[in-house]
Amino acid sequence: MMPIVVTDDYSIQNVLKIMGISYQSVLTRGIENVVGWIKICKGCKKKYSSNNSLTECEICGSPIYRKRIKKME
Numbered sequence: 304m305m306p307i308v309v310t311d312d313y314s315i316q317n318v319l320k321i322m323g324i325s326y327q328s329v330l331t332r333g334i335e336n337v338v339g340w341i342k343i344c345k346g347c348k349k350k351y352s353s354n355n356s357l358t359e360c361e362i363c364g365s366p367i368y369r370k371r372i373k374k375m376e
């Protein structure tokens with residue numbers, strides 16, 4: 304498997320293209336890394352699994368909202 308260079312520098316991307324090396328921009332990679340959801344309490348900010356069926360926080364009773372998370376955070 305060929306290594307893929309990750310860069311947003313267009314001049315480097317041009318050089319890589321000429322040399323026949325695969326590259327990927329950081330921006331594209333960032334979008335791919337968004338993998339799931341987490342639930343967070345509006346009151347005390349406690350984090351719940353997105354699988355959790357609770358709609359209110361078990362600690363403070365505030366509503367829980369869903370938030371997108373990235374894999375590497």
Ligand SMILES: [Zn+2]
Nearest residue numbers: 344347360363
């Ligand atoms: Zn809470």
